[in-house]
Amino acid sequence: MQMIIFAIKNDWGVLSPILICSLFTVAVFIERWRFYRSNRRDIVEVIQVLQNELHRGNLAGAARCCNDVGGLLGEVAQMGVRTLAEQKGDFERQFDITTNLATRRLERYLPVLGTIATISPYLGLFGTVVRILLTFGEMAQAGGGAAGGAPQIMAGIGSALIATAFGLGVAITAVAMNNYFHTVVARWEEDFQLLKLLFLSQADRRPGTAAQQGSAPQMPQQQAARPRQSSEI
Numbered sequence: 001m002q003m004i005i006f007a008i009k010n011d012w013g014v015l016s017p018i019l020i021c022s023l024f025t026v027a028v029f030i031e032r033w034r035f036y037r038s039n040r041r042d043i044v045e046v047i048q049v050l051q052n053e054l055h056r057g058n059l060a061g062a063a064r065c066c067n068d069v070g071g072l073l074g075e076v077a078q079m080g081v082r083t084l085a086e087q088k089g090d091f092e093r094q095f096d097i098t099t100n101l102a103t104r105r106l107e108r109y110l111p112v113l114g115t116i117a118t119i120s121p122y123l124g125l126f127g128t129v130v131r132i133l134l135t136f137g138e139m140a141q142a143g144g145g146a147a148g149g150a151p152q153i154m155a156g157i158g159s160a161l162i163a164t165a166f167g168l169g170v171a172i173t174a175v176a177m178n179n180y181f182h183t184v185v186a187r188w189e190e191d192f193q194l195l196k197l198l199f200l201s202q203a204d205r206r207p208g209t210a211a212q213q214g215s216a217p218q219m220p221q222q223q224a225a226r227p228r229q230s231s232e233i
Contacts, residue, residue, distance in 0.1 A: 039072040046195075
């Protein structure tokens with residue numbers, strides 16, 4: 001405990017960057033956790049409702065269901081319904097743009113955690129090196145002998161290692177949070193893919209039905225054209 005107090009009093013300059021990194025880590029964790037929690041929805045229920053409305057061809061009802069769902073998933077689903085109604089032929093490309101923009105919102109601030117996880121150990125090592133150099137410098141100025149210098153060296157090294165431990169602790173925490181949040185983002189991306197498959201099945205079904213209905217009236221015209229050719233001959 002005395003070494004920690006000594007490090008805070010004497011090495012606050014090299015410990016401050018690590019402290020700032022720890023504050024950023026906590027801030028990003030709170031912000032991302034609240035964002036994911038507020039936008040969390042049950043994809044199974046959403047797909048069941050959308051599938052029923054789309055199967056009946058009720059795009060307006062599907063849009064209302066997406067609005068009722070709310071959150072990020074509801075926004076993406078609503079954009080999918082709108083794209084299906086307005087740009088059905090280019091649906092896949094437009095929906096990919098929508099999901100990529102949503103993924104960017106999900107990954108917001110996560111690079112901060114990755115950066116902190118990378119630089120925190122180096123900041124701790126830098127603080128350790130600085131403290132050891134200062135300890136040897138103080139010993140050189142004091143001109144202490146071997147008997148009096150050994151305790152001072154050990155105290156200085158012990159205080160110096162606090163910076164390394166602090167940096168490693170912040171880095172480990174940042175890595176754990178970053179990996180967890182990327183797992184959450186991956187689950188969201190899977191939900192977006194499920195919505196995409198649902199909309200694509202609907203987009204493929206509707207043009208096929210229209211093509212079959214459009215090809216039926218052409219048969220009597222072809223049959224009527226054949227007798228005219230035979231009569232001319």
